[in-house]
Amino acid sequence: MNAIDIRGLCKKYPTFALQDVSFSVPQGAVMGFIGRNGAGKSTTLKSMLGLVHPDAGEVEILGRSFSAEEKSIKENIGVVLGGIDFYPKKKIAVLTDVTRRFYTNWDQEKYRHYLHLFGINEEKRVDQLSSGMQVKYMIALALSHNAALLILDEPTSGLDPVSRDELTELLGRIAADGRRSVLFSTHITSDLEKCASHIAFIKDGQIQYTGTMDGFRAHYAYLRQGDAPMTLEDIIVAVERRPLDENAIV
Ligand SMILES: Nc1ncnc2c1ncn2[C@@H]1O[C@H](COP(=O)(O)OP(=O)(O)OP(=O)(O)O)[C@@H](O)[C@H]1O
Numbered sequence: 406m407n408a409i410d411i412r413g414l415c416k417k418y419p420t421f422a423l424q425d426v427s428f429s430v431p432q433g434a435v436m437g438f439i440g441r442n443g444a445g446k447s448t449t450l451k452s453m454l455g456l457v458h459p460d461a462g463e464v465e466i467l468g469r470s471f472s473a474e475e476k477s478i479k480e481n482i483g484v485v486l487g488g489i490d491f492y493p494k495k496k497i498a499v500l501t502d503v504t505r506r507f508y509t510n511w512d513q514e515k516y517r518h519y520l521h522l523f524g525i526n527e528e529k530r531v532d533q534l535s536s537g538m539q540v541k542y543m544i545a546l547a548l549s550h551n552a553a554l555l556i557l558d559e560p561t562s563g564l565d566p567v568s569r570d571e572l573t574e575l576l577g578r579i580a581a582d583g584r585r586s587v588l589f590s591t592h593i594t595s596d597l598e599k600c601a602s603h604i605a606f607i608k609d610g611q612i613q614y615t616g617t618m619d620g621f622r623a624h625y626a627y628l629r630q631g632d633a634p635m636t637l638e639d640i641i642v643a644v645e646r647r648p649l650d651e652n653a654i655v
Contacts, residue, residue, distance in 0.1 A: 406468045408432050408554045408586035409453070414462030416452045421610060423448050426462070428605045428615035430554075433583040435576055437597035437618075438590040439637075440607035441645055446590040447486070449607065450558050454484060467553055480508060483547025485540065486558040493532040497525065497542060508550035519545035522571070537563040544572070548579075555579070557589035561596050569593065573600040594637035604637075608645070 409430040416423040423445045430436045438446050452459040453466075455475060464471040466478050492500060505511040520527060523541040525534075534542060540563055547555055555576070561569045576587050577600035591597065597604070597618075604621040606614040614624055622635070628643040629635050635643070 406432055407465070408434070408467060409588060410463075410465040411449075411453055412463040414449065414452055414464070415460045416448055416457060417460055418448075421445065421448070423452065423459075423610045426607070426610070426612055428612055430586050430588050430603065432586055433580055434603045435580045435587040435589070435601045436603040436605055437594075437601035438588060438605050438607070439592070439594065439597070439641065442592075444607045445610040446607060447558055448610075450486065450556060450588075450590065454556070456486075480510070480550070481552060482554045482556060483544075483550065483552035484556045485543040485547055485560055486556075487540075491531075494530055496528060496530055497534070498527040500531065501527070501546065504546055505549075510551045512549055512551055515551070516545065516549035519548050523568075535563075537565065537568060540564065541568065541572075553585050555585075555587045555589070557587070559590055559592070561591055561593055569596055570599070576600050594641060597637055606641075613644075 407429040409428075411429070412427050414423060414426040421443070426445070426449055438449070440446055448457065451457045452462070453464045453471065455471065467481055469478055471478055501516065505513070505516075519525075523538075523545055525538060525542050525545060531539070540560055544555075544557070544560060547557075561572055564572060573596050576589070579585050580587055580602070601618055603617055604614060605612060606621070614621055616624075621637075622640070625635070625640045625644065628640060
């Protein structure tokens with residue numbers, strides 16, 4: 406069983422279209438979702454989670470149709486799409502108390518463990534946490550109800566290098582049991598080199614590649630110049646970079 410199967414997802418905005426997006430996240434995989442600003446990563450994640458209404462497409466999560474079983478599926482997944490933009494004046498402890506009621510499999514011991522690991526003080530109010538700490542708190546919540554799948558939109562972008570290293574190690578370890586899976590979008594390709602087994606690469610609303618990390622490197626091996634191996638960043642830049650217009654005002 407795959408953790409995620411997306412087939413033919415389409416979403417049209419006035420100036421952008423997600424076109425026939427299809428990919429799968431195998432169970433036990435950490436899949437990095439990459440693409441330039443505006444390529445359609447967030448739109449894909451939001452469409453698959455029903456946060457925006459897709460024009461077409463099928464989404465199966467943990468082997469079940471998301472549209473038919475949204476409520477029960479949401480109990481088994483952890484989703485972090487940005488920081489907390491609600492209840493800025495609420496204490497973290499209060500927010501957790503409300504959140505945990507939504508999950509029958511809430512694990513308070515795990516929650517305490519992650520709070521400690523991430524150095525989060527429950528007595529602080531939401532607006533007293535930095536944006537990086539907010540993301541860590543959201544991740545702690547997602548990990549505390551034994552989610553079988555984590556879906557994270559740019560989780561490492563506001564984090565310092567040490568926290569990013571901790572988080573990528575954690576994501577790798579989560580998936581290493583072979584039962585849990587992670588899909589996360591990012592621009593920090595070095596984070597993916599540390600923990601991702603799979604890649605989905607989107608450009609202008611269309612999937613360019615989806616499969617294993619090794620397959621991704623092999624797919625773009627023709628771009629290599631010289632003997633040095635290419636990093637993910639080298640590959641993305643080689644695929645996407647356009648030369649600056651000579652007449653550009655600089
Ligand atoms: N609600 C909306 N209405 C109209 N256009 C939208 C809406 N949301 C997103 N878009 C457009 O869809 C395109 C894709 O945006 P999206 O946020 O999915 O990109 P992204 O790959 O996540 O980018 P980034 O890496 O910058 O976060 C952009 O051109 C954006 O302007």
